Amino acid sequence: MRMKKLSVIALIFISGATLVSCGSGVRRDPGHVYMPDMFYSRAYETYAQRDSTQFTENEAEAGRKIFYNNQPVAGTIAAGEDLPFPLAKDATGDTTNYVASKALANPEGPLTADQTTEIHRLYLINCGICHGAKMDGNGPLYNDGNGPFAAAPKNLLGDAVVLKMPEGQMFYSIEYGKGMMGSYASQLSRKQRWQLVHYIKARQHQAEGIPVDPADVADSTALAATN
């Protein structure tokens, strides 16, 4: 009897070990699906590859194939979005429009308390990584020159040029990038970018000890809470 028990135990043990060892390893294969025709979309999904015999992204082929490039029609403005920035990007080496942007006014009204909190959140996500959560130009990517990003980001609250910079020019830099900074037009909407400029200006006035312009931020208690 005893030996039967032993043999049962040994066998269970061995089969258990094989089961476990089958489950290890890196899974590089997604596996299979039931009824692929119902699993994968018939409609063209975001990022899905289109049939190149029928579709084209090249406008010159528009007659023979279906022209579609995922872009809205030129001149489209999303509901609630601000009007496009009237100045084009300067050619390399030119600064005409960068200088001209000084004259442009911020089309966004003063930030409400909710907007201030939201813009602060967006600042931390998109700008804080380089310009620092405290706007001191020392975000985790620069980190006093010890981070991977070699160029020193501007100290938004301490750099004389940025403190004096008019709102339009600040927008130009966010829209098209400046120096080592890239364009943030794909990460923030125009409305958010203009509001962000309001927010930075208000924080600058605060840091300098100048009363915050009521055209930038209407509710300064919400602004103080974001420090």
Added chain:
Amino acid sequence: MIQIRKVTEKVGLIVSFIILMSFAQNVKAQDGKALFTANCASCHSVHKDMTGPALEGVESRWPDRAHIIAWVHNSSKVIASGDKYATDLFAKWKTPMTHFEGVLSDKDVDAILDYVKVEGAKKPEAGAAASATQGAGAQSDNTLLYVVLTCVLAIVAIILLQVNSSLKRLSNKKEGHPVIGPIPFYRNKKFIAVVAILIFIYIGYWLASGAIGLGHSQNYEPKQPIFYSHKVHAGINQINCLYCHTNAQYSRHATIPSVNVCMNCHMAITEYTGPKLFTAEGEEVDGSAEIQKLYKYAGYVQGQPWDASKAKPIEWVRIHELPDHVYFNHSQHVMVGKVQCQTCHGDITKMDEVKQFAPLSMGWCINCHRTTDVQFKDNGFYSIYQKYHEGLKNGTIDSAKGITVEMIGGTECQKCHY
């Protein structure tokens, strides 16, 4: 006595003067660094070409410091004067240098040049690589040990069983019982029964798990066209998930960032200097070579201005995929529900290669909807659920238990299938 005191006083004065002087010298050297960081570092690095050229060895490229000071104060004037080196410089970099006339005095520029000289003599640090060598070897696998142990135990068990049976046979012989010839184990009924049951269980398990696994890709970890490490970006460098996956806030899709978002940082970050990288199989990856792959997609040549219109999309391999008959919306979960990315995507800040953390099965979705509380407070999206708000106020709904997603219809079929 008096004379000695006078002498010591004089000596003391001189010594303190020298100490003060040396302090002043120190302050000046530090000034150079501070001035460099405040005025130059946005466009110039000591060792690396950025918007402007690397400043290492700048003094060997100009005839003397007076020329450099003139250039720093007003570069356009120097170019206009027809200086050969200055015009070539502008032709190469194409970006006019900011005028520092009135901002930086001659002495300031001197201090900066001193700092550049000292800093330029130092080799760029290679320290990061050394600190990274540990890590990969530490985590050894115990599976082999277990397998060997199992085999040894099994062999011992079989030997013992055989010894036992032969001893039994011997004792039977001795006591005069009729000896039944040894039955081979494969004809032993009990043995056959046990094996049959085990095979049945094994095949059953394999079939059931295979059937359940159909359409579910938990732990799927495909090779990507560029070895992009979320651990390096979101973990070590603390980049917010929403920096790249912006549309998780506004859209159904979290969206993969386009190449220009990569280039926001990688215009300046041209080399990988962090801890060593390994694929899931344990092969080492050269991070800097992976950045070069990005440049190929971006159509960017180092040292030249980047034309974003030359960029080609990177064909990342999709990991998380829901069937077409399920509707899922990122913005609903991220912005309204305030669900952390890690809840469904796992500890992404520790993954070099991303793998699917959640099973993404219907049971998994439903379980979460049953147990998760809706963030009702200060959440404009849920302001229309007046009955629940009143219930919470007058106590008919236990506010400690809260309102689950299920209570507001989160397990209705039509919520996701329509």
